[in-house]
Amino acid sequence: MSNFKITDIVGVIPALITPFDENENFDEGRMRNVVDFLIEEGVHGFYLTGSTGEGFLMTPDERKKVVKVVVDQVNGRVPVIAHIGAISTKISIDLAKDAYETGVDAISSVPPFYWKFKDNNIFKYYEDLSGSTPLPMIVYNVPLAGLFGFDFIKRLSTIENVKGIKYTAYTHQDIHKAKAQIGKDFMVYSGADEMAVSGLFNEADGIIGSFYSMLADVYVDIYNNIKAGEFSKAQIKQKIAVDIIEASLKYDYYAVIKAAMKWMGFDGGYVRRPFNNLSSCEEEKVKDEFRKIRDRYGVEDIRVLKSI
Template identity: 60%
Template sequence: MPKFTSFSGVYPAMVTPFDENEELDEKRLRALINFLIERKLEGLYITGSTGESFLMSPDERKRVVEITVDEVKGRIPIIAHIGAIGTRVSIDLARHAEKAGVDAISSVPPFYWGFSGDQIHGYYADITASTSLPMLAYNVPMAALGFDIIKRIAGIDGMVGVKYTATTHH
């Protein structure tokens, strides 16, 4: 399986399909993956907010990663969002994603309480150090990383970029 060293182009934030009983729909997930690959996208961003990560259990998130890696078969890079409300769960998801074969990981900053810059830096440093995968910080409006924090976490070994989400693009 090829290892991707740079990430550019379109990486859609992939949805995660569920059936009428709120169970992961593997057949539809595999079909969606192939539909997106057929559109010549450069990669996939999975298990993020659009992928319903915060509505899934860690085991469900792991299963989505496993199915996606199996279906992609190295054809395009996969970035797995591993963010959770706690560092321990995020590290567990990151280690699983690495073993499963994704190409990079990403995480929202800790967001429930008002965390200091030192705490946010520590969160990203701990997660990034837990694997050999490149990390992208996920800057979302509800937990916006200020420019000073972005500059600071950019110095973490293994931090390669920022996934930026905004309500406007002015």
């Protein structure tokens, strides 16, 4: 069963990639290596099988397998949040129950999407999921699935077991408002990688993001800098991260993250179609852009920039 309370889940939490092999099969060995690498880099937890983990490109059984492998490899060292979202409430409940039995510390879900569901449909979806296990539920406010207004976030917070939100929106005043109006123990995780500093300034308990698998050292430094009151240091690291992210977004950025992990010696494997892996030519172009960023800032202490 779970090892951590929801209030223990703080800090830098990578939205974990899922390594696939050349034939698009889940690669357990690579997954275990990635987990150990990121824990050694100082991350404070993991968020599994979400968008970054290509969860919607996997079958439910594949998603369950990923959760089992990661929980086993983590072995209680850091908290694990399993994303169990699907359009179907029935599928999500099945994933939630399996994640609970596997031993995750919390579950999370995007709202049901594709059809334009009414607020009452979405509320009932979270109510059903939250009642399916004793685990805390972290709702997910993300543009891809449709953003919630603050009043609806407050309404969702009234559901038993809804204990927090992954807030991937840019209205960061709502992070502060959630802590002030819902309660200090309602956990808020800033989900915009480019705005980690802003999220933490606005009282986010932690940051969850795609690029933390590739830039774990940068974001751990940002988190520690903010906690130590070293705001100018955090701001510089954030600027470097933004430049790296913008260079990566010219391609299928999950492929860039996985390629960059390979350069660092911790192979992230391949993406699953319809995403495209980087060609050798594209890899060299990305490296060239990263070198320009390294030279522009004169940095020598960021792992991915040292690896090229």
